[in-house]
Amino acid sequence: MKTTTGDQALIKRMNTAIVLEAILREEPLSRAKISELTGLNKATVSSLVQDLIDNRLVREIGTGVSSGGRKPVLLEFIASAGYAVGIDLGVNYLRGVLTDLRGTIVAERQAPLPSPGADEAFNVLRPFIQELMADAPASAFGVVGIGVGVPGLVDRGGTVLYAPNMGWRDIPLKEALGRTFGIPVLIDNEANVGALGEQKYGIGRGISNMVYVSVGIGIGTGLILHRELYKGASGFSGELGHLSVEAHGKPCRCGNRGCWELYASEQALLDQAAELGYPRDLDELLAAASAGDAKVRKLLEGIGEYLGVGISNIVNVFNPNAVVIGNRMSKAHPWLEEAVRRTVEQRALGFHLRNVHLLYAELGERSAVMGAAELAISAFFDRLKSA
Amino acid sequence: MKTTTGDQALIKRMNTAIVLEAILREEPLSRAKISELTGLNKATVSSLVQDLIDNRLVREIGTGVSSGGRKPVLLEFIASAGYAVGIDLGVNYLRGVLTDLRGTIVAERQAPLPSPGADEAFNVLRPFIQELMADAPASAFGVVGIGVGVPGLVDRGGTVLYAPNMGWRDIPLKEALGRTFGIPVLIDNEANVGALGEQKYGIGRGISNMVYVSVGIGIGTGLILHRELYKGASGFSGELGHLSVEAHGKPCRCGNRGCWELYASEQALLDQAAELGYPRDLDELLAAASAGDAKVRKLLEGIGEYLGVGISNIVNVFNPNAVVIGNRMSKAHPWLEEAVRRTVEQRALGFHLRNVHLLYAELGERSAVMGAAELAISAFFDRLKSA
DNA sequence: GCAACTTTGTTTATTGGATAGACAAACTAA
DNA sequence: TTAGTTTGTCTATCCAATAAACAAAGTTGC
Known part of the structure; x- marks a missing residue:
């Protein structure tokens, strides 16, 4: 009598979702x-x-052109019906956005994170988020x-089990x-949210199977399989930075040997550059490469080759539609591209190469914040569907 | 008027599937x-x-014991309502089973495959399947x-794009x-069906995220993620045998260098054994190991270590609940186990190790045929659900 | 052996979402 | 002005699931 006939409700929710998604995809629509x-x-x-109109998610925006009969009433999604906060919590910085429900940035903030301790970080994070939330216009x-x-x-x-560079446990x-x-909070790994950001708003829009390779000090990866973030048995997976590419190579702090990130990360580049007397600074190295410094270019080419080694493994394992290189090293794109491409073409299986695209992050430093916001947005839509 | 009210039918199909699965899982059931x-x-x-009774999929089998009231009428799935053929097409052999809908073997056959040519193979395969089908009792x-x-x-x-050891293209x-x-046919890679076999009928029963490592002449892998076979962009993925574990190692016929299967397969073992003057035969080597031959045991330990190197990568990448080692090399289980376990414990990330089990195929040489039959069975159930 | 209670499974009336088809409103085209 | 088209709503109907009543078949305690 009171229960909504159990599964009759399910089909209504499904169909409502179908209608809403159609509007989101092909606005404006009759x-x-x-x-x-x-x-x-x-x-x-x-x-x-x-x-949907009663729920303030959709509105009529007037009539369209007739195709020989009554004019259609066009509908659009009300992107400003709600807002989401996305935070990229870095080792020494904080980046945040406020977006509407379509992912359009409404406000943006940055701040340094002086000390990586969890309590201190929280004391900076709280007012940071508060200010972003204060920027949100009134909405449904x-x-x-x-x-x-x-x-x-x-x-x-949502517990951070281990963040080595911040000393968190x-x-x-x-x-x-x-x-x-007092509102829903979603936490995920930086590479996972980066993957989500690029898949939803960046270069990987609409791609079903995508591997996002976040090349910074270390290498992290986010796996999007069947259009969804893949998580393993324990809820975290995709530590491809610790894929061993040299079985008897350098020991890694993770316990393994010859991990990919020891050879292909920003850290690897900086270490090699330092040996040649260069400063430990990515931007300065890129400036030098830009100015034509052959030694730096050679270094970058070496990094590109090792990136290619790992990416070949990824291609063979996941047979993805795209591999997206992101985070700080994507800035080195012009000097990496050729070596990466060449190595992958040499090493990956021919059948897999047919369908794979090697791409570089389009959102740059915003991949992660946008993905973080997307976490909150898609959780909101999920709640709509199930209630 | 004629359309089955679109989605009202969907919910009936869903609920019917739920009921059928409950019976399958916990027979006999009231x-x-x-x-x-x-x-x-x-x-x-x-x-x-x-x-379901009208459709001949379920039947009543009498009453159960009362728990203080009317006796329940127990229901069971009619496993003999249909039969499935599973074929393991090897490089030089043919193995086949006829199973009922629950995967119980009703008939089994083996035959050599003298020439690997596609036409010749087909001429052997056709009567082989015909005979298996002739063994099927009359059924709904x-x-x-x-x-x-x-x-x-x-x-x-269902086209075999490339089977190097058979020369097929x-x-x-x-x-x-x-x-x-004139009946549905499902074709898949040997490692994929092996994974399916072990996950459904073998050691991996009910495991959600499982990687099956088929160690034979080469190494193939089948990925079961979220209880389903994972296929990549092109429909084939999981060529983990060609994961490079020595970036500058031996060149592989696949174009890459240092592929895992060059170091951890039966082929690798036989090559190393031959250098020491042993015969190129796995069974003879295992007999020697069994008899206490220290040199052979050392060789097997080396293979085990390299298996461990690759499995550590798998664990770090997929964070699976289990890794199952199957195919011919699983026979060497007693002499591999310790080295594999030790290596993985050293190399894989601690957080991932918590939830992972290292297992050996339970169905032995039948992993693949059983998985092949399962392909046909689950396709049958899928048809039931969608029509 | 009987009354009171339990459990199983069916019957019946009702609910609610989707649909086909009719229909009204709004427009084009000739 | 008239005929035809397109859009969107209304109405009657269908169908699956449900709650509640009910019949059938038990058990248990005295």
């Missing part, structure tokens, strides 16, 4: 067109659209969530932020 | 228990069960499909068999 596109009956579409749903990308392993409960970040702000 | 287990209303369950659905595992790359359309095996037998 009811008739939605019916045609989705195969749902016109009456069904009308009813579901009315619900308000700020729908906070997404955070962190440089470490995160479990399903078992920091219950999600719980702490959730208690402070 | 209607009341199913209602309790699934949360579906008793009346709904009764109605759906009646449909008859033989519901043929699954085949082949040692090569298979595309989504672009052989439309699915189409040929489909035309001959």
Whole structure:
């Protein structure tokens, strides 16, 4: 009597999601067109659209041009029905955005993170998020969530199990932020959110199987398989930076030997450059390369080759549609590209090469923040679907 | 008027599948228990069960013991409602089973494959399958499909793109068999079907994320992620045998260098053994190891270590619940186990090690045939669900 | 052996979402 | 002005699931 007939409700939720997604994909759109596109009956579409309008997610924006009969009433998604906070928590910086529900940036902030201690970081993070949230205009749903990308392993409960470069262990970040702000909080690894950012808003838009390689001081990876972030048995996976590419190579702090990131990361580049007397600074090295410094270019080519070695492995293992290189090293793109491409073409299996694209992050330093915001946005849509 | 009310039908199919799966999982089962287990209303369950009985998939097998009231009527799945053929097409052998819908072997056959040419193979394969099908008892659905595992790359359309050890290129095996037998045919890579076999009927029963490592002359792998075979962009993935573990190691025929299978396969073992004057035969080497031959044991330990190197990579990349070592080398299990375990514990990331089990194939030489049969069985169930 | 209680499974009336088809409104084209 | 087209709503109907009542078949305690 009170229960909504169990599964009758499910099919309504499914169809509502189908209608909403059609609008999101092909705005502006009439009811008739939605019916045609989705195969749902016109009456069904009308009813579901009315619900969406009542829920302030969709609005009518006037009539379109006639195609020989009554003019269609065009519908659009109300992107300003809610806002999301995305945070990129770096080892020594903080980057944040406030976006609308479509991922358009409304406000943006940056701050240094002087000390990496968890308590200190939290004391900086709290007002930082508060200020971003204060920038949100009045809206139907308000700020729908906070997404955070962190440089470490995160479990399903949003606890940062281990962030070596910050010295963190078992920091219950999600719980702490959730208690402070009282809205949904989503935490994930920096590479995972970067992957999400590029897949949703960047160069990887719409790609089903994509591997995002975050090349910074270390190498992290985010796996998007079947359009979803892949997580392993424990909720974290894809530590491809610790894929051993030299079985008897240098020992790594992770316990393994010959890990990929020892040969292909920014750290590897800086170490090699230092041996030649260059400063330990990526931007200065890139300036030198730009000015024509042959020794630096040679170094970059070496890094590119090792990147290619690891990417060949990735291609053979995942047979993805695209590999996207992101984070700080993507700035070196012009001097890496050729060596990476050549190495991968030499090493990866021919059948797999056919379908793979080697791409460089389009959002640059914003891959992670945008992905973090996307975490919050998609969690919001998921809640809509299941309630 | 004629359309089955679009989505009303979907929910019935979903619920029917839920009921059927409950019966499959916890036979024998009463209607009341199913209602309790699934949360579906008793009346709904009764109605759906009646449909299943009408469709000859389920039957009543008498009453169970009372728990203080009317005795329950127990239901069971009719495993003999149909049969499936599973074929393991090897480089020089043919292995086949006929199973019922639960995967119980009803008939089994083996034959040599004298010449690996595609036409000759097909001439042997056709009567081979015919004889297996002739062994099927009369049943409601008859033989519901043929699954085949082949040692090569298979595309989504069931064409064998490349089987190096058989010299095959672009052989439309699915189409040929489909035309001959007029029932559904499913073709997949040997390692993929092996993974499926172990995950459904072997040591990996019920495991969500599992990597099956088929160690034979080469190394193939089958990835089961989220309980499903993972296929990449082109429909084939998981060529982990060609994961480079020595970036500057031996060149491989695949074009890469230092591929894992060059160091950890049966071929690697036989080559090393031959250098020491041993015969090129796995069984003889295992007999020697069994008799206490220290040199052979040392060789096996070396193979185990290299297996461990690759498995550490797998663990770090996929964070699976289990890694299952199968195919011919699983026979060497007693002399590999310790070296594999030690190496993985040294090299894989601690957080990932927590949840991973190192297992050896339980079905032995039958992993692949059973997985092939499972391909046909699950395709049959999928057809039931969608029609 | 009987009354009271339990459990199983079916029957019946109701609910709610999707649909087909009719229809009204708004427009084009000739 | 008239005929035809397109859009969107309305209405009657269908169908699967459900709650509640009910019948059938047990058990248990005295």
